[in-house]
Amino acid sequence: MSAVVTTQDSDALAAEHHDGRPFDRGAHDRLLRMPPLRGSRIAHSAVSVALEASSLESQLAEARATIAEQRDRIAYLESLSMTDELTGLLNRRGFFSHFRREIAAARRQGAKGSGKGGGVLVIIDLDGFKRINDTHGHMAGDAYLRQVARLLVGSVREEDVVARLGGDEFALLLTKTDAACGDLRARQIAVAAGRRSVRWNNADLPIRFSFGVQSYGADDREEEVMRLADSRMYSNKAGRRPRSAGRKVGNPPGHCAANRRTIA
The missing domain is CATH 3.30.70.270 (Reverse transcriptase/Diguanylate cyclase domain)
Known part of the structure; x- marks a missing residue:
């Protein structure tokens, strides 16, 4: 028996994303593999957009973390360049x-x-x-x-x-x-x-x-x-x-x- 994805289901998924709760990627992957029924293309697109937005947010968070680490590294190297290694005083x-x-x-x-x-x-x-x-x-x-x-x-x-x-x-x-x-x-x-x-x-x-x-x-x-x-x-x-x-x-x-x- 074929599963049916309704517009209400996709709306619930989108609402879940906007509420800030994490997606169940396994469930979403199964939904995406299901052949879209007539009248459900819009619902299918909404799920795809929501998943893509979640992925972009994750990438953005990783990029911000990387930038913060680089800034800390630069600050550390700058402090080393201004410190006398032997005494710990300013050079x-x-x-x-x-x-x-x-x-x-x-x-x-x-x-x-x-x-x-x-x-x-x-x-x-x-x-x-x-x-x-x-x-x-x-x-x-x-x-x-x-x-x-x-x-x-x-x-x-x-x-x-x-x-x-x-x-x-x-x-x-x-x-x-x-x-x-x-x-x-x-x-x-x-x-x-x-x-x-x-x-x-x-x-x-x-x-x-x-x-x-x-x-x-x-x-x-x-x-x-x-x-x-x-x-x-x-x-x-x-x-x-x-x-x-x-x-x-x-x-x-x-x-x-x-x-x-x-x-x-």
Whole structure:
């Protein structure tokens, strides 16, 4: 006995699709294999259209999932391209990307009349790092760099930026900080670092570095700020010791208190 597909049956199937409930593909396949009876061609076409729409929706969902995965992959690769593999800090590329955004933010603040904005750039260059590599090996040098990175991260606020520019050179962006507070903060970090050492194969490797400080604001370009900070760092290094080494650093002025973080 032949099965009959009525218009009411096809309408029910279409309604099922529009209600958002999944199709029983096996049942639909059996319906499609049945020879259409007279007067049922429209019903047969409705079922075909509904099935095709369901298939397209499934393909669209898969495409969206693939696009989302690709976006996540791109974001991951971009983060890798801006991260120093050894220390986990920003690398030079990531640092300059962030620095440009900081200066742009200072310009927006200035345009809105909400203050000049800006902050302080500190360039840090380790003293005697080549000797550590030559004497104790590159594994010791890597351990030394990681310890310096941890020291710097623990010495600034969460909103500040720490980066390894390459080799034994690091950078700090002390945001929303003026030149006086930034210079004082750099000297505090240098003094604290001078009390630290890295233990390697029964040897204590002292942490020493030279630094240069330069403020930045809405009217500055990152390349020029970097050049000035570099110049001051090399002048500091010419003294062969951090300029604050062996000296006590006094308490900061009241307006610097908000920028201060205790260094153990």
